[in-house]
Amino acid sequence: MQNIRAFLYGLIGIAAIGTLVLFTASITLAFAGMLAVFTVIKALSPRPKPQPVRARANGQKREMRVWNDGRGTIIDL
Numbered sequence: 001m002q003n004i005r006a007f008l009y010g011l012i013g014i015a016a017i018g019t020l021v022l023f024t025a026s027i028t029l030a031f032a033g034m035l036a037v038f039t040v041i042k043a044l045s046p047r048p049k050p051q052p053v054r055a056r057a058n059g060q061k062r063e064m065r066v067w068n069d070g071r072g073t074i075i076d077l
Helices: 002-044
Strands: 065-068 073-076
Touching: none
Parallel strands: none
Antiparallel strands: 065 073
């Protein structure tokens, strides 16, 4: 009787561990699948056209601004 009980406990333990392993593997595969789908979507999505960088607005020369704030003269080149 003692051997049968120990055998059943061992069998139940092995079944529980197997169930947890399958559950963990299925969750891992689900996350890997979602990551793959998101990666493909990001790779196929259109990117915005880069804007050119200009040093001056509208290609015009900027004028020098000078003002006095009460503590000294400020010159903005």
